[in-house]
Amino acid sequence: MIDPFRFEFFVNGVLVATLAGALCGLTGVFITLRGMSYLGHGLSHSVFGGFAAASLVQVDYYLAAGVWGVASALVINRVARSRGIGSDAAIGVVTTASFALGVALLTVFGSRGPSFDAALFGSIVGVRTLDVVVVAGVLVLAVVAVLTRYRALLFTTFDPEVAAASGIAVGRVDVLLMCVLSLAILATLTIIGVTLVAAALVVPAVVARMLARTFALLLPVAALVGAGTGFVGMNLSYHVDVPSGTTIVLVGAVVFAVVYAGTARYHH
């Protein structure tokens, strides 16, 4: 069998999958604890609209999809809070409309960037050095945000009302988290795909919750689980010739099942 690490695209792919796994694991901890897993799912669909628009207006995919993703996240945040519509309904409206617009644009105008299938299910092919740099940059940004705003993020996630009463600008922390989430989805999308990003956000966080006893440990454990499943899933993708998003998520599901069974026995 040919050693896949001889190919630059594969090395890049593994690097992106590993870093993106860590990024999603870290971000996913806050997303799942805030009951916002559906937001991750929705935002990945929303970013797809930006992906399609990038082809149309001929700007870089990251720029268009990034602006689109952050804008959708902020619109959802605003709609959900201001009119008593509820976040699940706001997410449903904003993100599906954005996804549908993306599909319409791609159907009519076609794509200059990754293919339609690659955007939906993730692809190992054509991962550029730029993709590695982007995902590494976003990961560094997320780590810095989590470290410097750790207590505020924890307090507003656990008990937002008392956090606000203690002088924490809860709204600003929410916006920060929304931005980090949008960027994480954006950086992950080409490898994992629109339809499966939510799993990359949720699975490592849930596995870490079964393993870690303290919140301080939860974050590195989730990042490690995410990175591990990304690395193994990407290698598997090459060998079994299945889209990378699919194998990464399936590896995550197996890890979840094993840890679930193991910790259930331990708890008994």
Add this chain to the structure above:
Amino acid sequence: MRTIPSSPTEGTLVELSGVDHSYGGTPAVYGVDLTVTPEELTAVVGPSGSGKTTLLRLLLGTLRPTRGVVRRRPGLAVGYVPQLETINWDFPVTVRECVLMARRQSRPWPWPTRAERLEVAEVLERLGIASVAGRRVRELSGGQQQRMFLARALLRRPALLLLDEPTSGLDLATRHDILHLLGELNRRGTAILLTTHDLNGIATHLPRVICLARTVVAHGPPESVIRPDILERTFGARLEVLEHLGLRVVVDREAGRRVGVS
């Protein structure tokens, strides 16, 4: 009218004048005039939906009045203990981590300073929960959960402590412990205002009672407030008040009649 950020009258911590608060048109409280002074220990009583939690939030500052003025002493530190039912107890956080949330992060990295660690250990020791510092919050008993939130509130060194139903769902002995703790804090100079449904177990034992039915029906010492006419206006039910060993005891004879036992 809007909130005027001026100081309250000399010697008060918070002052509410003509305060209304509505959630989408329905007034939760209206026409509330109230002062909270240093070192007071007060129970707010009223039926469900009488605006007790809204009143606490107005005092706390997380809600703004839709009418009227709230004046707070400049720099006033307020501690808040929420209702236990509002918390996600499956949240993966330890007691120590939860208490430390109250301290604002002063450095770019999140690890607590030595002084912070000592401070948390001290407050946990003081509240008798040092032995469960490393436990996850869901592994605590109701009394320990209440003490943990009390510890978190105390870490802010509050001059005013607000507690929402601090004894709801607790057994008798734990309720006594919590009340004893609150009494001690109050004697050391912390003003305390708590909401409760428990007239006989708590309200009649505290120096001041506020009867709330969306507006303040009456306030003052139990002997002047715990009266059948005031209780009827507050709860919309006929309650009798007996004197026993110098204490007021509220009797709900109507409930007995309804179930046919008296």
